[in-house]
Amino acid sequence: MEYEDKVGKLSRPPSPKQNVRKNLDFEPLSTTALILEDRPANLPAKPAEEAQKHRQQYEEMVVQAKKRELKEAQRRKKQLEERCKVEESIGNAVLTWNNEILPNWETMWCSRKVRDLWWQGIPPSVRGKVWSLAIGNELNITHELFDICLARAKERWRTLSMGGSEVENEDTGFPAADREASLELIKLDISRTFPSLCIFQQGGPYHDMLHSILGAYTCYRPDVGYVQGMSFIAAVLILNLDTADAFIAFSNLLNKPCQMAFFRVDHGLMLTYFAAFEVFFEENLPKLFAHFKKNNLTPDIYLIDWIFTLYSKSLPLDLACRIWDVFCRDGEEFLFRTALGILKLFEDILTRMDFIHSAQFLTRLPEDLPADEVFAAIATVQMQSRNKKWAQVLAALQKDNREMEKGSPSLRH
Secondary structure (H helix, E strand, C coil), rough: CHHHHHHHHHHHCCHHHHHHHHHHCCCCHHHHHHHHHCCCCCCCCCCCHHHHHHHHHHHHHHHHHHHHHHHHHHHHHHHHHHHHHHHHHHHHHHHHHHHHHHHHHHHHHHHHHHHHHHCCCCCCCHHHHHHHHHHHHCCCCCCCHHHHHHHHHHHHHHHCCCCCCCCCCCCCCCHHHHHHHHHHHHHHHHHHCCCCCCCCCCCCCHHHHHHHHHHHHHCCCCCCCCCCCCHHHHHHHCCCCHHHHHHHCCCCCCHHHHHHHHCCCHHHHHHHHHHHHHHHHHHHHHHHHHHHHCCCCHHHHHHHHHHCCCCCCCCCHHHHHHHHCCCCHHHHHHHHHHHHEEEEEHHHHHHCCHHHHHHHHHHHHCCCCCCCHHHHHCCCCCEECCCCEHHHHHHHHHHHHHHHHHCHHHCCC
């Protein structure tokens, strides 16, 4: 019966109103089409002028709707073309890295062609390999050493869970209380690492891997221990390398002078880095520099978080990875050049802000920063002051500080 009822409905001739709707060139999704239909028999007919007016309004609406549809279709087509172009560019870059650059790394990595390609961003499929080569392994860490450090970390976690935290570590001489604090801080920080991704939190696919690397590092460098911010650096490496290689890159990266100064909280050296940064800040952005000075907005307010996490916490992850690409190529200088690029990008906004709003803005940058705009701003930054490059300015400041500490007579007058 149900089947016959459906067949009967299909065989019935369409009503006049259905014929009217069927003949429309454009069928809107609202009730505006009713203006083209006759009113019900129990209502008076529309006056001719009103009917004509409604018809014109409706036709205008149809024209505008078609224009919007056409515009949207063109936008989607343009997006598709751009996406295809980007994918083709990435595909070509992958071939170049795999077939030309990586097999001849020692002779090609510093060539102009490779540097230009590097600036455009390393393809994700080869990023980990390039980072490993660029960071290097001056510490000569092996996979076996990682396994040893990880085993020690697991033993400490087991001992800690059983309440055995009163014994000194015979190998290092560092108090168990310090080790316990580091291990507890790791557990807390992992849950706060890229929370929106949900891959490093408890139960996530990379939780144990991140826990292992950070725990192994506290055993490898008990003099440094775990410091907040390390979890973000380790997490970015995990996304691009397997566990043991990520640990090797992580340990060597943290052993660089700038990172060691910050993670060991060497106040004197940190202030020297800030002073060097301000030299180039004043050189590149004198107006904003003067505004910050007037408002007592010092570099430590915003730079510490940027440097500690290598921008991985402050910027969108894909943009942070591009920053890492060039950082691996150019070293610590690029971290401060990036900071100047960000300040330059928002110079007009920041010059109109007071201390509180500037500090809030810089510690919570917009989440939708376009990579091309950021890199365009970075490209305009000149890392040269009075014919001195970053390394020379930093070395001169360090020398001045050492002489000041010694109480050099020449500096007393």
